[in-house]
Amino acid sequence: MSFVYGIVPSRRLGRSLGISPIPFKVCNYSCVYCQLGRTFNMTNERKTFFDVNVILGELKEYIKVYGEDVFDVVTIVSEGEPLLFTPLDELIDGIKKMTSRQVVLITNGSLFYREDVRKEVLNCDIIMPTFDAASEEVFKKINRPYGKITYEMMYDGLLKLRKEFKRQIWLEVMLVKGINDSYEEVLKLKEKIEKIRPDRIYVNVPVRPPAEPWVKIPEKENIEYAKRVLKACSIEKMAEGNFLTLHDDYTSVVNILKRHPLMMDDVKRNFKDSERIIEKLLEDPSIEKYHYNGKVFFRFKKV
Template sequence: MISFGPVPSRRLGQSLGINNIPGDKICTYACIYCQVGATRHYIPARESFYSPEQIFAAVEEHLGKLQAMPDYLTFVANGEPTLDIHLGESITRLKIFGIPVAVITNASLLGDQQVRDDLSLADWVSVKVDANDEAIWKKINRPHPRLTFDGCKEGLLAFASSYKGFLATETMMVDGVNDGAELLQQNASLIAKIKPATAYLAIPTRPPAMRSVKKPDEAAINRAYHIYSEAGLKTELLLGFEGADAGFTGDARGDILNISAVHPIREETMGEILRKNRAESSLPDQLVREKEIRVVVYQDKKFWIRNFTKR
């Protein structure tokens, strides 16, 4: 099936997914944490899959069945969407619907000017940046041998310097692989050059390709959040909760759970949430007892973060 959903996405609202890679997964990477299984077709360059007419017809038919239009049409493939040599033409055709188009890419092919040109047509692009160190890149992303670290990095910087839409980065953190402070600082320095609108930090939330892959704990996630923030990045967490990033709604419990899934909540902010919602000061302790949130300490300061291990 080419189109699916819409699925709720914290980043994109209601997102109609477009899988422009047919059959088994086809990718330039074989990431150890990949949540769509092992890479069976491992290729380093673009190919022709579906025609733009096929993509357009599938989306048109799907939209015709929906009660409400989605917020985004999102290329999120069973593999790497930029491997599709017709991606640019498909994006151009889909624009006729008047719905913004998003692409979630591993960024490995951005050394190719044609890929950069195709992606420049999208309104919203997320690029994967898991490592700014060649050995760690090879360990976590397991790239096709014809790809080079420097080539991918140069392509990423070239795209970021010219792209006019909403650019996001996504870093998937794996315990003991890329979640060390020094590696995250290196990563943050590369992302700072990319200047994304938002830098997302994610953890594996579904069964990974390699069984050895583990999520970092809350303390490591909190540390990563601060390292990225201190590098000047607008940072958000993707911990697998799709709650709204709400302000103060009158529901202190909901606000704490939603906000802590996106940002660690510091003591002053927690006090403000409780005060504005006229909630009991004991609520954070109660949520800790219920294992909904956890207390973590970073540079002698106390934070609350959503407890993803409860799931």
């Protein structure tokens, strides 16, 4: 098992070293735009999926080999939803003891209605929750949450987090054509977001292959409108930069693919012996080749 992956170039964070404490596609949402495909392990139960010391041991080994200079941040980001992992506070504290780099948590923000979850994340430097909907109806359409999670619970959780968490909150809004990209929906989002008072807002669009084939990137004018009204930074372009892996081989590529689809061009540009890697990817039953938005992607799928 590899809990540490990357380095992955991030559009918002620079060179991100990823830590994943959740098994593939264990989540409490099944977002229509999810780049990992549909959620087949839907749960709202928090668990110690893996031993925190084993995860931290892998990070320690990575830092021993490569040092801290090769990454800008450590990002807790999963093949599923990281707030489902407990004890998240021990994981965050353990990372902070090992590195002076900022610790970032990328999350769907669903479980902040729970006091214990809000307490466990207090030591992060940056929390990046998703916020795509201004109503229960849109929430259900775009994020397709676990049955018991309501829009009010999720929204109230984010408001409480803002009161208690004194560091950076960077909210990410994923715009999907025909669901939440109309001028009317964007104005409703603005009203809700103003109450959360995030330090930054990012507008994103589904640049990677989505879970549902009908998901489309909004028109340029709608993206521009949302950026202007929400006073957001835009990350609709793919990140460019170098991937750096523990072992520059097939396993490293698959480890990234478990968390992050890759363009075929990325594999060609960033990995030695890319021809052999691409050949193997094309034969691997756990890897799917996917055409999207005029580009060829590889992504991990459950077999």
